[in-house]
Structures are given as structure tokens and as C-alpha cells.
Amino acid sequence: MVMKLLxxxxxxxxCTPLHDGAIDEEKALAMAPVxxxxxxxxxxxxxxxxxxxxxxxxxxxDLEEPLGLAQPTVSHHLKVLREAGLxxxxxxxxxxxxxxxxERLSExxxxxxxxx
Amino acid sequence: MVMKLLxxxxxxxxCTPLHDGAIDEEKALAMAPVxxxxxxxxxxxxxxxxxxxxxxxxxxxDLEEPLGLAQPTVSHHLKVLREAGLxxxxxxxxxxxxxxxxERLSExxxxxxxxx
DNA sequence: TCGATGTATCGAAGATTGTCAATCTATACT
DNA sequence: AGTATAGATTGACAATCTTCGATACATCGA
Numbered sequence: 001m002v003m004k005l006l007x008x009x010x011x012x013x014x015c016t017p018l019h020d021g022a023i024d025e026e027k028a029l030a031m032a033p034v035x036x037x038x039x040x041x042x043x044x045x046x047x048x049x050x051x052x053x054x055x056x057x058x059x060x061x062d063l064e065e066p067l068g069l070a071q072p073t074v075s076h077h078l079k080v081l082r083e084a085g086l087x088x089x090x091x092x093x094x095x096x097x098x099x100x101x102x103e104r105l106s107e108x109x110x111x112x113x114x115x116x
Numbered sequence: 117m118v119m120k121l122l123x124x125x126x127x128x129x130x131c132t133p134l135h136d137g138a139i140d141e142e143k144a145l146a147m148a149p150v151x152x153x154x155x156x157x158x159x160x161x162x163x164x165x166x167x168x169x170x171x172x173x174x175x176x177x178d179l180e181e182p183l184g185l186a187q188p189t190v191s192h193h194l195k196v197l198r199e200a201g202l203x204x205x206x207x208x209x210x211x212x213x214x215x216x217x218x219e220r221l222s223e224x225x226x227x228x229x230x231x232x
Numbered sequence: 233t234c235g236a237t238g239t240a241t242c243g244a245a246g247a248t249t250g251t252c253a254a255t256c257t258a259t260a261c262t
Numbered sequence: 263a264g265t266a267t268a269g270a271t272t273g274a275c276a277a278t279c280t281t282c283g284a285t286a287c288a289t290c291g292a
Contacts, residue, residue: 018160018163018164018167018221019164019167019168021164021168022161022164022165022167022168023160023161023164025157025161028157028158028160028161028164029157031157031160032154032155032156032157032160033155035151035154035155035160036152036155036156038151038155038228039148039149039151039152039154039155040148040152040279040280041141041144041145041147041148042144042280044134044139044144044147044148044151045138045139045141045144047134048134048135048137048138048139048144049138051134051135051138052135052137052138059238059239060238060239061237061238061239069281069282070281070282070283071238071239071240071282072239072240072241072242072281072282072283072284073280073281073282074239075238075239075240075241076240076241076279076280076281076282077280078239079240080279089239091239091288093238093288093289093290094237094238094239094288094289094290095237095238095239095289096238096239096240102230105134105228105229105230106228106229106230108225108228109224109225109226109227109228109229110225110229111225112154112221112222112224112225112228113221113222113225113226113229156249156250158250175268175269176268176269177267177268177269185250185251185252186251186252186253187252187268187269187270188251188252188253188254188269188270188271188272189250189251189252190269191268191269191270191271192250192251192252192270192271193250194269195270205269207258207259207269209259209260209268210258210259210260210267210268210269211259211267211268211269212268212269
């Protein structure tokens with residue numbers, strides 16, 4: 001099954017537990033990009049900053065200075081997180097309010113935690 | 117704190133929860149490589165195959181054929197997983213028996229799951 | 233309407249990564 | 263000793279990724 005998420009497709013297979021028999025290549029190909037989205041210091045900090053932000057949201061512009069990165073770079077990382085379904089952006093006026101999709105984060109985490 | 121793991125250093129900061137206030141750059145730099153080790157379809161399958169293997173172990177040679185990859189490639193991926201502390205290898209005769217370090221896997225998973 | 237601001241996109245430079253052939257080391261068998 | 267096998271390492275190459283300046287688009291305020 002495939003769902004639409006901000007114009008980009010993300011399959012449900014992203015979070016298959018690793019423990020119930022060996023996963024096939026298809027599932028591995030679905031999980032890897034989501035983990036890859038988190039496998040970057042900058043993006044980990046972005047997720048963390050969004051979770052720690054008041055209301056759980058922040059606009060992109062407020063991330064640039066604490067990260068010490070240029071605006072296009074931050075925008076790029078937010079796009080990667082969006083495409084992985086880990087973050088959503090809601091446009092309000094000039095700003096885009098970004099927030100973490102906690103279910104998505106939990107799903108991946110749970111897939112890694114031993115089920116037995 | 118730093119611990120030795122098969123001649124390679126892996127810090128304890130790898131699994132800081134993302135939810136207790138924003139993590140600093142140092143912690144993000146420690147977590148990212150561990151997630152990066154899992155952010156590859158081949159390595160996900162290796163971890164999964166090791167978990168599913170009888171006794172929870174397998175030698176490198178038994179992974180090559182099901183993965184459809186050359187021996188140096190499998191060896192490379194096992195090295196990445198070892199350096200991330202996700203896998204351990206025990207040499208027995210000609211073979212090295214590889215095993216997943218489940219605590220390590222659980223730690224990273226737990227760091228991603230919402231704590232509140 | 234015009235200038236300022238928040239975002240996204242494009243293009244390029246530099247670094248990193250995945251893959252494999254070739255090679256080397258270590259162990260086991262004869 | 264000689265051969266075969268498991269694994270690691272090296273070197274090379276293509277593909278991908280991170281970063282940023284330049285630019286374009288959209289929205290707000292004057």
C-alpha cells in the first residue's frame with residue numbers, strides 16, 4: 001500500500017520489524033531511505049529541535065542560525081525529512097511551520113527494538 | 117565515555133533520546149553513524165538474516181549467495197556494522213561467526229520512539 | 233505598487249559511499 | 263610442503279550526498 005504525503009510517495013513497508021524472519025529485499029529497500037533520512041547529524045538535530053520547540057513546531061528560518069547553515073541547506077534537509085514522512089510542513093502566510101510526525105518516528109524505532 | 121569494540125571506538129552517546137530537549141551537535145555526530153550503518157538495504161538484510169539465523173549467528177560466507185554480492189562487498193558491510201557496534205564477530209577456525217548485538221539495536225530504536 | 237522576507241529550486245564543487253577485481257593473511261586438510 | 267577456503271584490505275570507479283551562491287516564487291507591510 002502506498003500513501004501520499006506532501007506530493008511524495010512513502011510505502012508502508014518502511015517499518016517492518018527486523019526480527020520476524022529475514023526481511024526481503026523489497027522491505028529493506030523501503031526501510032533504508034527512512035533510516036537514511038535520520039542518518040545525518042543535521043537532520044537529527046532538526047528533528048530534535050522540532051520536538052523540543054514550543055508547540056512542537058518551528059519555521060525553517062528559526063533553524064538556520066542554531067544549525068549554523070545556509071538557508072538552502074536547511075531547506076534541503078527539511079525536504080529529505082519530508083520525503084521520508086518524518087516531518088510535515090504547514091504553510092501559514094510567509095512561513096512554513098514544520099513539525100515531526102511522531103508515529104513515523106515511533107514506527108521506525110519500534111522496528112529496531114527486539115520484539116522478543 | 118568511550119569503549120573499545122573490536123579495535124574501534126564507539127561512544128555511548130549513540131542513543132540519546134531525541135525527545136528530551138534538543139540534542140547538541142556532539143550527540144548528533146555520535147548517533148548519525150549508527151543510524152547510517154542501518155540505512156542501507158544490504159545491511160538491513162544482513163542484520164535481519166543474522167537475527168533469523170539458527171543460533172543467531174552466521175558466517176560471512178553464508179551471506180554472500182543470498183545477498184547476491186561479492187565477498188569483499190559483504191565484508192565491507194559487515195565492517196560498517198561492526199564499527200557501529202551493531203554486530204560482533206567471533207573467529208572460529210577459518211570462519212567468523214557474526215552475531216547482532218541486540219542491546220545496541222534496541223538502544224537506537226528506543227531513542228527514536230517517543231518517550232512521552 | 234514596491235521592497236522586504238520566508239522558502240524552494242537550480243547548478244556546481246567537494247566529500248562520502250557502494251561495488252568489485254586483485255591481492256594478502258590465516259586456517260584447515262592432505 | 264602444497265593446496266584450498268574464509269575473511270580482510272587495497273585501489274578504482276560510478277553514484278550519491280552535503281553544502282552553498284544565485285535565483286525564482288510567494289506573501290506581507292508600507
